[in-house]
Amino acid sequence: ELFAMFFNSVTNGGKTTLAEKLKNMLPNCDIISQDDFFKPESEVETDERGFKLYDVLDALYMDEMVTSIRNWMKSPASSGLVTEESENTCDNLKNVYILIVEGFLLYNYEPLNELWNRRYFLTLPYEECKRRRSTRVYQPADTPGYFDGHVWPMYLKYKTELEENASMQVDYLDGTKSQEELLSYVYSDIIQELNKLRE
Numbered sequence: 001e002l003f004a005m006f007f008n009s010v011t012n013g014g015k016t017t018l019a020e021k022l023k024n025m026l027p028n029c030d031i032i033s034q035d036d037f038f039k040p041e042s043e044v045e046t047d048e049r050g051f052k053l054y055d056v057l058d059a060l061y062m063d064e065m066v067t068s069i070r071n072w073m074k075s076p077a078s079s080g081l082v083t084e085e086s087e088n089t090c091d092n093l094k095n096v097y098i099l100i101v102e103g104f105l106l107y108n109y110e111p112l113n114e115l116w117n118r119r120y121f122l123t124l125p126y127e128e129c130k131r132r133r134s135t136r137v138y139q140p141a142d143t144p145g146y147f148d149g150h151v152w153p154m155y156l157k158y159k160t161e162l163e164e165n166a167s168m169q170v171d172y173l174d175g176t177k178s179q180e181e182l183l184s185y186v187y188s189d190i191i192q193e194l195n196k197l198r199e
Contacts, residue, residue, distance in 0.1 A: 001095060002073055003194060004115055007102040009122030010155045011055075012132035013175040014182070018122070019102045021183050026098050026190070030072060034103025037065045041140055051146055055154035057105055066111045072099055073115070096194060104155075107162055107170065118193055120186065121162070122175040126152060 009015040016033070023029045037060045038044075045053045053059060076097035106112055107119060124132070133147055142151075162168050171189070173182055 013122035029098040124175040
């Protein structure tokens, strides 16, 4: 049995940490990260202000990402990444293979839309997002004004598109909450969903 959950978030929203913690709690669980599919810097477009346009789908090899997800779904046990069952695995999770897909632009790419069981979106207010972003080192480094000129506007555009799409079922999570709180909520939600699938 396969169960796929997608974590989307604003930059530095906490999706990677949450995904890693969940992976440690769930048996037979793998993570596929959108960040692994960025095109090399030389292939990423630059706008008239000199900003590299990383926060758009064209900056990513999305077809390769979809292929990776489909390959995992065809044969999760042979993916080489699957973790051993933990001692305290509840019966509901035995014989279930779980995939966590985490990224920042997952829900407006049509080919991904049929592959999920649950979708989460971690949000942050502007000030907190900018503060967290400023503590991280990127390759290539953020140029002055990059967050306000490209990163934040693209996030708002994307989030608005999602909110206006009535058919898009997304569970919005407050990224300012503690990791423990978020982890507890998502873990419970997954167990509930798996129970429903079993019924």
